[in-house]
Amino acid sequence: MKKSYLQAALSTALMAVIYPSYAGVSFGNSDGEYGKLTVSGYVRANYQDKHYGESASDQKIRFDAAQLKLDYEHGPLFGHAEYRCYQYDRLCDFSTLVDGYIGYKLNKTDQVVAGVQPIPFGPGRFWGNSLYGSMSTTAGLEDVHNLGLNYHFELPTATKFDVGYFAVDGGNYTGSTQDSGRYTANYVSSDDPNKTDLQEKNMWVGRVTQDINLGINGLTTQLGGSYWTSDIENKTASSDGRRHAWALFGKANYGNLNVTLTGGKNDVTNQDQLNPNQSLMGSYDSEYYVANKGTFYTADVGYSFKNVKQIGNITPYFMYSHYDKDQDSMKDSIRNIIGVSIDHKQLSLVAEYIMSKNDPFIGGTQDSLAQGDDNQWNKLLNLTLFYYF
Template identity: 45%
Template sequence: MRFSFNTIVFPLSMSLIPFTVAASPLSFGSAEQKMGQLEISGWLRANIQNKSYSDEEHKLKFDAAKLALKYQRDKFEGNFEYRCYQFDKLCDFSSLVDANIRYQFSPNHLLQVGVQEIPFGPARSWSSNWYGGILVNMGLEDVHNLGIKYQYPIGSTQLEFAYFTGDAGSYTGKSRDAARYSANLVQTDSAHSQLEEKNMWLMRAQHQWALDDAERLNLNLGGSYWLSEIKNKSNQQSGERNSWALFGQLDYKPLKITLTGGHNDINNHDPIFTDSSMFGSFDMNYAVANKGYFYTADLLYSFALANDIQISPYATFSQLQKSTSNSSDSTRYILGTQLDYKSISLIGEYIISKNDAFVGGNTYSFAQGDPSASHNNLFNLIFLYKF
């Protein structure tokens, strides 16, 4: 069956989890040598799903593959990441994630150019699950665009300034413009205006405190701002995005709590759809509310057992609180546990959503939503091999 709003996808790679699966990448050369060092890594993923809103996919199937290349020589570093997904057949949707070069003046002082994550929110991922919070699909979290970023540390404070010319483009899939990893404004065949986001200016500042002498208790607080131009190609007018986020992370090993909140404001100059804009990702198009407050709360606890086994239970709440009076909020809860043994991981996640285009919803669930909508449930069992 072709990909639909009832099909689950997994964009993230659990960047908030403080350990990684014990798999060594394939490495050639050395960063100190003239030819430098090349590392090849990635993962293969399969899954079984059970949905309250569909009888499909109650069987084990291949889900996705990731290939990552990292090149280092002296202070230069290059990164490349590409993902392949299976909806009906192998790699019927695939997309570039990252392709960039950086120069490191020091470990936290760098200049990076190319397709890369935008500095918005606490990190690439604001939560510790595999499915991702609802803000991933709304184009606020885990967004990778084409641009340049400068990162500069001042003591325990880190400052980042970035300019992005536009998004990273569309790749292999069946949609007109939505065959992409990140959720961006896209060109569609709907009645919505054809929109393009460009000239994105972002900044992020965060400060870390070590609250005990052993540095087991750490607090990180910060904020980020996003200003960009929204080009309406249907009427040749220009709007803008003004978005901000505040965040805090409390890390008391092995416990980590991450809180993020902010406001998204898009002016699209669409004379008909003034309250929503068409976004696209993972080869599908859907409308997202232009204005609203957003929240993510994530709790992670990680511990090691004998024989190289590590276990990480976690919980995530994410929500878009829409500003228009006739809209219903979109909410996603995720409860999960990850078990790691060497290069193998087993992950179980239970997802409860309401007005969620990716979990039992429709094209307009992220826009006006439905006040009478019920919660949809999804259980997903993931098998991961990392190399």
């Protein structure tokens, strides 16, 4: 059996047509006997200039991260895996799985996907153009990847549905913390034994989107909504709380202009007698508290200038994001980003100026996204250079 697998692998490698491109290197053919495997990824460098009320700038260019992606196609069967390695103090001191799933295309529009994948909450995986992400990303509402099963289907009326069940989160990987070495912001167990340990499970997430034809040439619009309900296991108290969250969104594209608006509500009970109004979350090897009840808003607008002389594509954009906490004693968290991305062949430069307050990742503390901090604006210039392979 092992010999036949080895022969198949060697045959695929020897007979493959290799396509070097911006999208990676491909072996084989999706309609062939062994399918098509594409290997791609990037390495990236970063420079930051921080203004957090005191001198805190990195003031140097450093290696930031590397990504490896594998994509497989064989008739209606497909698969995808993505792993990332980050450097804080040393190479790959934090690394994590982002996605790992297999899927089956039922027809041209409908499919079933199983594994660690983006959940169908909000307008899509990303709610805007920003590389750094919105406040909803840090709050664990945007760009969430969990382990489960999702069914996507479409109607002739240009109505799209997603129904997903996610048993648990995407897990933790390599890092200095006990449970926060992960890509997605999830509820976690703390390094501190005095803090409550939480885990989200039994997540049901649904989304419906409708394309709207306004009869204007070049304009595409879409409206939709999504709902998320789950159990929040309190391992310390041996009891379960609940999450109920919803989001409404609208997207419009007119030529090279794109606008995305998202708003919704997050409502969590954690069965924690000591901290009933906030819960511990973790991502990117950091842990922090998030207010259990709040309203979130994200507005994003961008314009893409295509094939600008010898440069390539240039896309300036602006994003506003706000987590409005229900508790009067808690200070709201806001993150605004002005940015531009420049794409030239296999290189991309993303420049973002971030203005934020009560933000655990921009000059804040573990309590910034819950109780808040000094309520002052912190600023970050974040430059990231990508080389894609």
